[in-house]
Amino acid sequence: MRKYLLFEKYARTVVLTGILLLSVFISATAQEMIQVSGTITARDNNTTLPGANVLQQGTTNGTVTDVNGKFTISVPSNSKLVFSFIGYLTQEVDVSNRTTINITLETDLTTLEEVVVVGYGVVKRSDVTGSVVSLKKDELTPGANINVQQSLQGRVAGVQVIQRTGEPGSTMDVRVRGVSSIAAGNDPLYVIDGMPVNNTAPVGSSGVNGVANNPNVRSPMNSINPADIESIEILKDASATAIYGARGSNGVIIITTKKGNTGGLKVSYNVQYGISKRSNKLDLLTGEEYRDVLNGIIDAGGGVAGERVTNEVVNVDWQEELSRTGTLRTHDLNFSGGKDNTKYYVSLGFFGQEGVLKASGSDRYSLRVNIENSVPQKYAFGVNINASYMHDQFNAVGTGVNENGGALYSAIYYDPTYPVYDANGNYNRSPFFPTTIDHPLAMIDGQYSNSDNYRTFASMYGEYFLMKGLSAKVRVAGDFNTTRRNSWVDPTTIIGRGTGGTAQINAGTVNYYMGEGTLNFNRDFGSDHAINAVLGTTYEHFGSNSIFVRGQGYTAPDLTYDAIGSGNTALNAIGSGRQSAVIVSFLGRVNYTLKNKYLITASFRADGSSRFGPNNRFGYFPAIAAAWKIHEEGFLSGTTFIDELKLRASYGSIGNQNIANYIYFATYGAVSSGPVFNGTRSTLFQPSRLANPDLKWEAANQADIGVDFSFYERRISGSVEYYLRNTSDLLLDLPKPLSTGFGSQTVNIGGMRNSGIDLTLNGDVIRNKNFTWNLGTVLSTVRNRVTSLGPLQQIFVGGVGFIANPGIIKVGESIASYYGYRVIGVWQTDDDFTGWSTAIRPGDLKFEDLDGNKVIDANDRQILGKPLPDYTYGITNTFKYKNATLSIFFEGAQGGSLLNAVAVDSYFPVSFRRNRLADLYLNRWTPENPTNEYPSFINPTSQGQQLVNSKTVEDASYLRLQSIQLNYNFNLKKGPFTSIQAFVTAQNLFTLTNYTGIDPAVSSTGADYIKIDYSAYPMTRNLLFGLNFQL
Incomplete structure (x- = not known):
C-alpha cells in the first residue's frame, strides 16, 4: 500500500x-509571433500582383496583397508561408524569423489561358482557328537582339530570316512560307500596335553616276527598339491574314509594344556592352603562294609573261587591313506605372554598333511613349508615339570595278605582294590595276557615305462601349520617315581623278496616314454560345518625295558634300520625284464558338487601290476556318494525359499590291532626237510605256490543315500543319512586238505554287522544383514551283557585275533556279580530244555536253540548284536552375544553293594579277598532279566563260550555333532594387557547312529570291555582357 x-x-x-x-x-x-511584410511580383513582366493570396501553411490565417502587390501578416517566426495567384505557380517559403519577404511568382503554363493578338482584335490561344504563332518577350532572347527580324530567326516554323550580310544596320529578309511573287515583293506586312507599317525606304540603295554608295538598303524596321516589344504574333495562313486583304499574301507580323500597369512607378534600366569579330574570312593566296602559283602558270604557258611576280615579296593580308574589333553598346531606360484608370509607359533607348570593317557603323536613339485611360465596359483611350533617329556610316562595298566596286572587293582582288604604303608613306598602288581597282585603304578613306534617318510612328485610338459586349473604335495613325544620305568620292581615288571629286546628296521622305473605324462585338450567350465579331473600314494614304543633287570638280575637296555647290557648276546635276497612292478597305470577321468545342471563323475584306487599273481597282478576299477541340469531348474525359488536342482547317484568298505606283499608266519620256530648229536639235517626248487599264492584284488561294496538342500537364506540346498556296495573276513584263513601238507591257500572267509542312515541338525533358530542361524544335519544309508564265517560256534573272542572269524562272522549276554548266571533271592527257575544239588542253574543265555536238554553248546549260532550301530548322535548349537560366540555340537550313561569285572570279579572273582562292590554285591540275577536281588555270576560257557552273554554285546547307546566353536573377531583399539580372551572350559561335565562301546564308546582292555571294560584308561573332536593374 x-x-x-x-x-x-x-x-x-x-x-x-x-x-x-x-x-x-x-x-x-506564442511570444515568437512576428509581423511579415513584402511584395509579390510576376517573373514574366516584373509587375506587382494585386489580390495574390498569402497563407500560413496548415491554418486559415491569411491575407491578400493590396493594389500595389504588398502584404502584411502576423505569423509564428518558424512557420511557413504559401504564396499563390491564378495563372502562376504556388511557392512555399520558410519564414525563418524574417520580417521582410519579397516573392517573385513564375507563370504556370498549365493553367494560363494565353491571349493572342490577331488582326483587329485578340482571342484566347485555345480559340485560334488559323495558323498563328505567338512569341512573348521572354522568348525573344532578351538583350541579344539587334533588330526585330533577328528575334524571329530560327524560332518560328514556316518563317525564314535571311541575314544578307554582317554589316551594321543591313536589312534582313523575312520570308513566311517561302517566296510567292516575282515582281511584287515577298516581304510580310508588319503591324505595330494596330498600325500597318509602310516599309518603303525613303532613299534607294545604289549610288548615281560614279558615286560609290552602299548596295545594302537599311531596314526600315531598324527604327524599332527590340527592348520595347511585348509580343510578336506571326499570321501564316489565309484565315489569319485575309483580314489584311491585299497586303497579307506574304504573311503578317504583328508587333505589340509594352504598356504600363497599375501600381506605383516602376523603373527598369538595361545596359550591355559587347565586342564583335569577323566570324570568317576568305582563304586567299599568301604573298609567297601568290608568287609561286602565278609564276608557275606563266612557266606552263599561261598568264601574262610581263606580269611575273618578283622573287622578293611581302605578305599583306588585305582582309585584315580592313578589319577591326567592332563594339556593340546598348542603354535602355523605361518608366511604367498607373493609377486609377490611367496607365503609362515611357522608354528611352540607345544602340550603337561599330562594324568589323573600318568606316562602318550604326547608331540608333529611340523614344517611346504610351498612355492609356480606360474604364471597363465604358470607354478606352490611348496614345502611342515612337520616335527614332539613326545615323549610319557606310563602308565602301560593292562589286565589279570602278564605281561599282568597294573596299572589300578590292581587298579580295588586290595583289598581296605589294606593301600597304610606299617609301613616302602614301598608299602603294599596284601598277597592274591603274584604272580598275583602287587600293583598299584608299577606298576606305576616299569613298564613303553616311545617312541620317528620322522616323516617327504615332497613333491614337478611342473606344466607346455602346452596350454590353458592343463597342465602337476609331484609330488614326501616321508614319513619317525622312532620310538624307551623303556620299563623297575624293579626287585622290582612282574613280575621283577623272571627275575632280564627286559629292552627292540623296534625300527623301515617305509619309503614311491611316484612319480606321470598327464596330466590335464580344459576348457569350449562356454557356454554349459565344460570338466575337468585328466590322470596319480603313483609309490609307502613301506619299513620298525625293531629291538628289550631285556636284563634281572641286578645288577645295575638304568641304565635300557640305558645300556641294562649290564644284564645277557646269557638271552639277539635280533630280526629284513625288508620288502617292491610296487604299480604301472594308472588312469584317466573325468568330463563333459552340459549347467551347467547335469554332468557326469567317472573314472578308474588300480593298481598292489606286495602284491598279480602273477596270480592276477592287479586290475581294474571303476566308473561312474551323477548329474542333477534341480534348473537350466526353469520350476523352477518362484520358488524363491529354491537355489539348485541337484539329483546325482553313481556306482563303489573299492578295499582293506591293508594286510601284502608276504602272498601269501610259508614260512619255524625253529623247534628244527631235527636229532641228535654228541649227539645234530639239528634245522630243514620245511614249515610253504602254498603258494597261486591266492591271490587277496578284491573288493567292491557300489551304491549311493542322493539329495543336499538349500532353502530360504540358510537358509535351506543339503543332503540325500542312499548307498549299497557289498564286495566280503574277505581275510580269510581257515582251511586245516591235511594231507596237514598245519593248514590253506589265500584265498579270504568271502562277506559282508553295506547299510544305510546319512542325513545332516543345518538351520539358526535366521539370522539378529547382531545375527544368526545356527542348524546343521548329522545322519547316517548303516546295516551290512555277506553274505558269503565260506565253513566256522562261525568264532569266539576277545578273550582278559581269555575271549575267545566273537564275532562270521556268515552269515546273523552283523560282530563280541556278542555270549553268555542269562540270564532270578535268580534261586529262589520255582523254580522246577528237572533234573537240583545238583550244582545249589537258587541265581544262570538262563540262557536260548535253546535246552531244562536242561544243560547249548555251544549249548545254541546265538546272544546277535552287536558292530556296528544302527545309529550315531551329533547336533551343533552355536550362533553369533556381535563379539561373542557360539558353543554347541552333539554327540551320538544308538543301539550298548559293552562287559563290568570288569563286567565279577565281575560275575566270578578269586580271591575271588579281588574288585568288587558295584551295583551288594550291591543288590545281598539273602533269605531276593530274587531279580531276580543279583545272590548271592555264587556259580558263578555252571553251568560253562558263561563269555559272556546278563549281561556282555550291551547296549552302549549314548548321549554326547561333547563340548561348546565361542569365542570373538576383532577387534582392534590401536596397532600392527589386531585382538585378546579369547576362552574358555569345552569338554566331560556329557554323558547320561545306560552303567555301564567306557564309552560306549571305545574299549580298541580286533579287530577293536569288542568292549571290559577291564580296559580302563578313558575318560577325559577338560577345555581349549586360545588366538589367529593376526598382
Missing part, C-alpha cells in the same frame, strides 16, 4: 511538472 501511495505521489509530480513545462513552451512559442 505504501509503495502504491509513493508511486501515485511520484506520478502526480511527473504529470504536474510536464504540464508546467508544456505551458512554459506554449507561452514561449
Whole structure:
C-alpha cells in the first residue's frame, strides 16, 4: 500500500511538472509571433500582383496583397508561408524569423489561358482557328537582339530570316512560307500596335553616276527598339491574314509594344556592352603562294609573261587591313506605372554598333511613349508615339570595278605582294590595276557615305462601349520617315581623278496616314454560345518625295558634300520625284464558338487601290476556318494525359499590291532626237510605256490543315500543319512586238505554287522544383514551283557585275533556279580530244555536253540548284536552375544553293594579277598532279566563260550555333532594387557547312529570291555582357 501511495505521489509530480513545462513552451512559442511584410511580383513582366493570396501553411490565417502587390501578416517566426495567384505557380517559403519577404511568382503554363493578338482584335490561344504563332518577350532572347527580324530567326516554323550580310544596320529578309511573287515583293506586312507599317525606304540603295554608295538598303524596321516589344504574333495562313486583304499574301507580323500597369512607378534600366569579330574570312593566296602559283602558270604557258611576280615579296593580308574589333553598346531606360484608370509607359533607348570593317557603323536613339485611360465596359483611350533617329556610316562595298566596286572587293582582288604604303608613306598602288581597282585603304578613306534617318510612328485610338459586349473604335495613325544620305568620292581615288571629286546628296521622305473605324462585338450567350465579331473600314494614304543633287570638280575637296555647290557648276546635276497612292478597305470577321468545342471563323475584306487599273481597282478576299477541340469531348474525359488536342482547317484568298505606283499608266519620256530648229536639235517626248487599264492584284488561294496538342500537364506540346498556296495573276513584263513601238507591257500572267509542312515541338525533358530542361524544335519544309508564265517560256534573272542572269524562272522549276554548266571533271592527257575544239588542253574543265555536238554553248546549260532550301530548322535548349537560366540555340537550313561569285572570279579572273582562292590554285591540275577536281588555270576560257557552273554554285546547307546566353536573377531583399539580372551572350559561335565562301546564308546582292555571294560584308561573332536593374 505504501509503495502504491509513493508511486501515485511520484506520478502526480511527473504529470504536474510536464504540464508546467508544456505551458512554459506554449507561452514561449506564442511570444515568437512576428509581423511579415513584402511584395509579390510576376517573373514574366516584373509587375506587382494585386489580390495574390498569402497563407500560413496548415491554418486559415491569411491575407491578400493590396493594389500595389504588398502584404502584411502576423505569423509564428518558424512557420511557413504559401504564396499563390491564378495563372502562376504556388511557392512555399520558410519564414525563418524574417520580417521582410519579397516573392517573385513564375507563370504556370498549365493553367494560363494565353491571349493572342490577331488582326483587329485578340482571342484566347485555345480559340485560334488559323495558323498563328505567338512569341512573348521572354522568348525573344532578351538583350541579344539587334533588330526585330533577328528575334524571329530560327524560332518560328514556316518563317525564314535571311541575314544578307554582317554589316551594321543591313536589312534582313523575312520570308513566311517561302517566296510567292516575282515582281511584287515577298516581304510580310508588319503591324505595330494596330498600325500597318509602310516599309518603303525613303532613299534607294545604289549610288548615281560614279558615286560609290552602299548596295545594302537599311531596314526600315531598324527604327524599332527590340527592348520595347511585348509580343510578336506571326499570321501564316489565309484565315489569319485575309483580314489584311491585299497586303497579307506574304504573311503578317504583328508587333505589340509594352504598356504600363497599375501600381506605383516602376523603373527598369538595361545596359550591355559587347565586342564583335569577323566570324570568317576568305582563304586567299599568301604573298609567297601568290608568287609561286602565278609564276608557275606563266612557266606552263599561261598568264601574262610581263606580269611575273618578283622573287622578293611581302605578305599583306588585305582582309585584315580592313578589319577591326567592332563594339556593340546598348542603354535602355523605361518608366511604367498607373493609377486609377490611367496607365503609362515611357522608354528611352540607345544602340550603337561599330562594324568589323573600318568606316562602318550604326547608331540608333529611340523614344517611346504610351498612355492609356480606360474604364471597363465604358470607354478606352490611348496614345502611342515612337520616335527614332539613326545615323549610319557606310563602308565602301560593292562589286565589279570602278564605281561599282568597294573596299572589300578590292581587298579580295588586290595583289598581296605589294606593301600597304610606299617609301613616302602614301598608299602603294599596284601598277597592274591603274584604272580598275583602287587600293583598299584608299577606298576606305576616299569613298564613303553616311545617312541620317528620322522616323516617327504615332497613333491614337478611342473606344466607346455602346452596350454590353458592343463597342465602337476609331484609330488614326501616321508614319513619317525622312532620310538624307551623303556620299563623297575624293579626287585622290582612282574613280575621283577623272571627275575632280564627286559629292552627292540623296534625300527623301515617305509619309503614311491611316484612319480606321470598327464596330466590335464580344459576348457569350449562356454557356454554349459565344460570338466575337468585328466590322470596319480603313483609309490609307502613301506619299513620298525625293531629291538628289550631285556636284563634281572641286578645288577645295575638304568641304565635300557640305558645300556641294562649290564644284564645277557646269557638271552639277539635280533630280526629284513625288508620288502617292491610296487604299480604301472594308472588312469584317466573325468568330463563333459552340459549347467551347467547335469554332468557326469567317472573314472578308474588300480593298481598292489606286495602284491598279480602273477596270480592276477592287479586290475581294474571303476566308473561312474551323477548329474542333477534341480534348473537350466526353469520350476523352477518362484520358488524363491529354491537355489539348485541337484539329483546325482553313481556306482563303489573299492578295499582293506591293508594286510601284502608276504602272498601269501610259508614260512619255524625253529623247534628244527631235527636229532641228535654228541649227539645234530639239528634245522630243514620245511614249515610253504602254498603258494597261486591266492591271490587277496578284491573288493567292491557300489551304491549311493542322493539329495543336499538349500532353502530360504540358510537358509535351506543339503543332503540325500542312499548307498549299497557289498564286495566280503574277505581275510580269510581257515582251511586245516591235511594231507596237514598245519593248514590253506589265500584265498579270504568271502562277506559282508553295506547299510544305510546319512542325513545332516543345518538351520539358526535366521539370522539378529547382531545375527544368526545356527542348524546343521548329522545322519547316517548303516546295516551290512555277506553274505558269503565260506565253513566256522562261525568264532569266539576277545578273550582278559581269555575271549575267545566273537564275532562270521556268515552269515546273523552283523560282530563280541556278542555270549553268555542269562540270564532270578535268580534261586529262589520255582523254580522246577528237572533234573537240583545238583550244582545249589537258587541265581544262570538262563540262557536260548535253546535246552531244562536242561544243560547249548555251544549249548545254541546265538546272544546277535552287536558292530556296528544302527545309529550315531551329533547336533551343533552355536550362533553369533556381535563379539561373542557360539558353543554347541552333539554327540551320538544308538543301539550298548559293552562287559563290568570288569563286567565279577565281575560275575566270578578269586580271591575271588579281588574288585568288587558295584551295583551288594550291591543288590545281598539273602533269605531276593530274587531279580531276580543279583545272590548271592555264587556259580558263578555252571553251568560253562558263561563269555559272556546278563549281561556282555550291551547296549552302549549314548548321549554326547561333547563340548561348546565361542569365542570373538576383532577387534582392534590401536596397532600392527589386531585382538585378546579369547576362552574358555569345552569338554566331560556329557554323558547320561545306560552303567555301564567306557564309552560306549571305545574299549580298541580286533579287530577293536569288542568292549571290559577291564580296559580302563578313558575318560577325559577338560577345555581349549586360545588366538589367529593376526598382
